[in-house]
Amino acid sequence: MTLPARILLPLLAFLALVFVACDGGEPEAPSTPTGTGTPESRVDDEPGRDASPAATAVAEPTEPAPATPTSTATGTTSAMPTSTPAATAQATEPAPASPTSTATETATAAPAPTPTPTPTPALAESAPASPTATLPGEAVPVTGALREMLDDVAIARGLDPPTDLRVRTFAAEEVVEVYTGRFSEEQREALEAGGALYQLLGYVEPGETLWDVTVSTAAHVAGFYSFGDRTLWVASEEEGVDFEGLSAEERHTLAHEMVHAIQDYHFNLRESGRGASTIDARLAWTSVVEGDAVLHTTAWEARFALDAGGAVPVGHLLALANRRQPAELPPAILRAFIFPYVTGPVAVQAIIDREGAEAANALFADPPPGTSAIIQSDLLGGDWRPEADIARLLPASAIADSLGPEWTEVESGVLGQFHLMNYLLGDRLGYPWPAQGYADRRYTDAEVRVQRAGEGWRGDYYRIFERGEDQVLIAVVRFETTLDSSQFGVAHRASLAGGQVAADSTYTLVTRDDGYVVARIAPVGRTVFFAIGTSAEVARAALAPLVEG
Secondary structure, eight states, rough: OOOGGGGHHEEEEEHHHHHHHTTTTTOOOOOBBBOOOOOOOOOOOTOOOOOSSSSOOOOOOOBBBBBTTTTOOOOOSOOOOOSSSGSSSOTTOOHHHHOOSSTTTOOOOOOOSSSSSSOOOOOOOOOOTTOOOOOOOEESSSHHHHHHHHHHHHHHHTSSOOOOEEEEEEEEGGGGHHHTTTTTTHHHHHHHHHHHHHHHHHOOOOTOHHHHHHHHHHBBBEEEEEEEETEOOOOOOSOOGGGOOOOOHHHHHHHHHHHHHHHHHHHOHHHHHHHHHHHHOOOOOHHHHHHHHHHEEEHHHHHHHHSSOSSSOOSSSSBOOOOOOOEOHHHHHHHHHHHHHHHHHHHHHHHHHHHHHHHHHHHHOOSSSSHHHSSGGGGGGGSSSOSSSGGGGGGGHHHHHHHHHTEEEEEEOOHHHHHHHHHTTTTTTOOOOTTOOOOOOOOOHHHHHHHHHHHHHEEEEEEEEEEETEEEEEEEEEESSSHHHHHHHHHHHHTTSSSSEEOOOEEEEEEEESSSSEEEOOBBBEEEEEEEEEEEEHHHHHHHHHHOO
């Protein structure tokens, strides 16, 4: 699938959100494509506790991860999609229906998404810079046209503009150095190590890392907002910011980043995201942050912009997007990146319509516990929680003993409804989640199958073990009913169609095109177990204690 290069921007955004949730990149759990997000890491045997490396994660981007591979769905930079699910949907999909609801009392109907979604990477945040800290680039006074635009965006958002926002410009050729320089050494090391989860799920090729994605896409960044130091960074060859020279799309994305600065000023994004300790919770949090920004950027355009742009903005870490040569992005990564930008707005709009703007503001202090609350927006803002203690169904010691000597648990956590559905859709085009501007669209058979597989999700847990080059992921998923678990089985089998199949009375083993082997067993009531490993022997050994137990 070929998409405009600006779609790469969300990769970075998704990566950024991961670190935001991880206390600015301090070792914790990982947007991706997300997003988002980066996987949670754990090496202890205590069930139900996620411990993750510094780089775990969206989104946007922005996952992301988005905890993700070179082209994954996680991250700590928030980049926004310039297109929407149409890019991932089937070619026969009808034109999107125009939305009828508004983001706030000042907003008008959001434009229907264009057929090319942009991902949302999350950006790694450094510790907040002190007023005397030395930063690259040139400081720009927040005065004149810049101040006027910030004030207008704040009016559209319904909150006061920040008094401490800093704006700095840098030369376009310095973008890689400036952007990657916002990552700490610990964050970089975590990104270099990240990728196992998304490799095993089939999002990226074996051996790809999150740092590879970050560096390769940094050249496409024209600006970003970093809440680590509350600074809006803009690439510019001139002194200051040339507002007259900005296109409608560039103004749109700059306004989007200003919304993030306003969010940060009022709700402290670093603290807000800190409680999101799994990739599922982080992607849900990213969806609130980006969904709110998308809705209120649209409100600003409707009220103040003379020339409203129809593209979806770039996101919390990126402000302006350069138009470069097209690049290939796997569908699973693209979906993870765009999720916060096209499904997040649907969820945030739903709670505004239902309970008002203050209820949406409250989500920053009490973020949703998982993506189910974004996908099924009636759960948002309530007391819904995933089932607890599911980790106990994957006894780490027994699995390690079954795998054999030298196998070590390197990561664990919760995938969540979004990532399970995304995994089931695999390389197929499509977008089975609610999307801004697509409320009345017709879904394909594959999308409907994946929707049914995710509907009854009540919780899950995964563990990843490694020994040298060998890897295996073991997952358990709990559903509301046995019908739900059987529907997951139907979708899982369909997702593996075309692979080499070997089956016996207990296991079905399917070798994918990338060489990984998926091991499936029959559902146990409303509970599903599966494993993905570097060989059939490894995948079987990982499931053996669960079969025998």
